[in-house]
Amino acid sequence: GNSVTQMEGPVTLSEEAFLTINCTYTATGYPSLFWYVQYPGEGLQLLLKATKADDKGSNKGFEATYRKETTSFHLEKGSVQVSDSAVYFCALSEGGATNKLIFGTGTLLAVQP
Amino acid sequence: EPEVTQTPSHQVTQMGQEVILRCVPISNHLYFYWYRQILGQKVEFLVSFYNNEISEKSEIFDDQFSVERPDGSNFTLKIRSTKLEDSAMYFCASRTGGRTGELFFGEGSRLTVL
Numbered sequence: 238g239n240s241v242t243q244m245e246g247p248v249t250l251s252e253e254a255f256l257t258i259n260c261t262y263t264a265t266g267y268p269s270l271f272w273y274v275q276y277p278g279e280g281l282q283l284l285l286k287a288t289k290a291d292d293k294g295s296n297k298g299f300e301a302t303y304r305k306e307t308t309s310f311h312l313e314k315g316s317v318q319v320s321d322s323a324v325y326f327c328a329l330s331e332g333g334a335t336n337k338l339i340f341g342t343g344t345l346l347a348v349q350p
Numbered sequence: 351e352p353e354v355t356q357t358p359s360h361q362v363t364q365m366g367q368e369v370i371l372r373c374v375p376i377s378n379h380l381y382f383y384w385y386r387q388i389l390g391q392k393v394e395f396l397v398s399f400y401n402n403e404i405s406e407k408s409e410i411f412d413d414q415f416s417v418e419r420p421d422g423s424n425f426t427l428k429i430r431s432t433k434l435e436d437s438a439m440y441f442c443a444s445r446t447g448g449r450t451g452e453l454f455f456g457e458g459s460r461l462t463v464l
Contacts, residue, residue, distance in 0.1 A: 273455075280354070280457035281393070281441060326393060335406040336445070337383065338453055340393040 239264040243327045243341035250317055250348050258312040258344045260301075260327035268329040270294075270303050270310040271338065275324045284312075284325070317348045352376045356442050356456035364464055366431050371459045373425045373442030382425045383443040383453065384417065386410070393441065399425065432463045 244259040262270065272284040272294070285294030290305035299314045310327060327341040355374045363369050375382050384396040397407040399417055416428045425444075429436055439460050443453040 278457075280356075281443075281455035283452050283454075286452070328393075335398045335400075336381070337395045337398055337406060338385075339395065340385075342392040 239268065239329060239331055239339050241327050241329055241339055241341040243325075243344055246324075246343070246345040248344060248346050250346070252319055252348055252350050253316045254348075256312070256314040256317045256321075256346065258325055258327075258346070260310045260312065260341060262308050262310065262327075262329050264308075264329055264331070266332070267305075268331055270301070271328040271330065272299070272301055272310070272312050273326040273328060273340075275326065275343070277323070281326065317346070319348045319350050322346055322348045352454075354442055354444055354454050354456035356440075356459050358459055359457065360460040360462070362462045362464065363432055365434060369429045369432055369436075369461060371427045371429075371440050371442075371461070373427070373444075373456055374423055375425055375442065375444030376454055377423070378446065379444035379454070380447050381405075381445045382417075382419070383445075384427045385441040385443065385455075386438040387441065387458075388435075388438045396427075396440075429461075432461075434463050437461055437463045 240263045269288045271286045273281045274284045285296040287294040287303035293302045301310050301312045324343045326343045328338045357372045382399040387393045397411045398405045414430045418426050439458045441458045442456045445453045
């Protein structure tokens with residue numbers, strides 16, 4: 238079945254460092270891809286999404302490009318801030334009537350000042 | 351900004367007891383979901399609900415689980431006889447229609463079964 242694999246955490250970076258969180262997927266058809274973020278004590282929030290191959294999703298300085306050839310959707314940010322400390326979830330949507338999300342395990346990012 | 355709200359934020363219960371987790375989805379949304387996350391594990395799909403019926407459920411969603419939309423605003427998840435392994439964070443989500451409609455999540459209800 239469809240699945241998402243993302244890099245293990247925690248990832249610890251200093252402020253202004255470059256961030257990459259890897260995400261690869263297995264899917265039949267053409268899923269939509271998402272990154273959700275969970276800040277401490279809060280629910281899951283959509284960070285960015287891409288609905289077809291070569292699309293780039295971006296928000297708050299974060300970017301991810303839908304790469305069909307490598308089945309990847311890696312999250313990047315050029316300069317992280319302490320306020321970016323959170324758990325990041327990669328997910329895919331199968332479409333169809335239900336359009337449910339399938340999540341990766343989440344990656345904890347800790348940014349130190 | 352409209353949001354999905356969940357209650358309670360944390361519930362502690364004894365094994366074998368019934369638990370009801372409540373959610374108020376965003377008012378114009380049509381699709382409703384429950385997910386759970388056992389500590390340290392991935393977020394797992396439980397069930398989706400549309401047009402007053404279950405549209406899909408996972409293997410986790412066995413006969414001990416049920417969902418209901420009793421009054422057009424609330425969306426509840428009931429666990430009839432809780433087990434230790436039901437301890438998890440339960441997330442409610444909702445979305446509008448459309449193939450790529452974003453899911454909006456609540457803050458979660460943490461269930462601890464003793």
